[in-house]
Amino acid sequence: MSESVRAVARSLDILLCFSQSEPVLSLTEIAGRVKMPKSTVHRLLATLESKRFIKRDEATGFYHLGLRFIEMATLVQQNLDLERWAQPYLQRLCAECGETVDLAVLEGEQVVYLQVVESPQRVKLAAAVGQRLPAFCTASGKAFMAYLPDEQVTRILNAGLTRYTDSTRVSLEELRDELQLTRQRGFATSEQEYEKDIHAVAAPILNDDGYPLMVIAIVGPSFRMPHERMMVLGQSVRATTEVIKREVGPALSAIVSKTSTTGLAG
Secondary structure (H helix, E strand, C coil), X not given: CCHHHHHHHHHHHHHCCCCCCCCCECHHHHHHHHCCCHHHHHHHHHHHHXXXXXXXXXXXXXXXXXXXXXXXXXXXXXXXXXXXXXXXXXXXXXXXXXCEEEEEEEECCEEEEEEEECCCCCCCCCCCCCXXXXXXXXXXXXXXXXXXXXXXXXHHHXXXXXXXXXXXXXXXXXXXXXXXXXXXXXXXXXXXXXCCCEXXXXXXXXXXXXXXXXXXXEEEECCCCCHHHHHHHHHHHHHHHHXXXXXXXXXXXXXXXXXXXXXXXX
């Protein structure tokens, strides 16, 4: 490794020392974390400060991240549109399970579908982009509700529970029990609850506070998605949402905000 490359790697290690729990650090603390001499760390910090990636508090001598990161984060958010970031994850999950995969947000008592990747199979099911469905009886909706504050869940349930099929749950006690089960296993299910012969599993993409920002669902005909397979697919969709949270991270909140202010698809 050349000296210039090593300097870049060391500088990145310094930047990665800062976190939400430790946003301010001393020279000694940084040197200890990156295991480098203070003189080397001080030199690298001076370079980072000159480029506004680091800011030193003159009064305390402590360091924190600089405003340059806000500028760069804004550039990322401007270019990280919904289709560009979501499509690869949805396509990968669709290829893995062979069923339709969709992405939804919650608006009031309904889920609204933003992205849909259709199954390659001859017999397939797919919501239309922009379509709205009731939250209480869909896998996507229940994946949201399981992680919402109690007062928000109560508003959704009090809006009315229509029996769409013989399998639709309209008992408040039953629904609350199911939401608890959804939280325990990390994904929701719907077995012919909104439409006959249609099954679905769904998992939420949570922010750092555990609030559901979006939901990804796998949907297919009941003959291809019996209960046993739904339990397997539930783990797959949950794994996908966890990867998204890890890779997209805080930028997702900005995407959701942008989506709500510019209008939903469809």
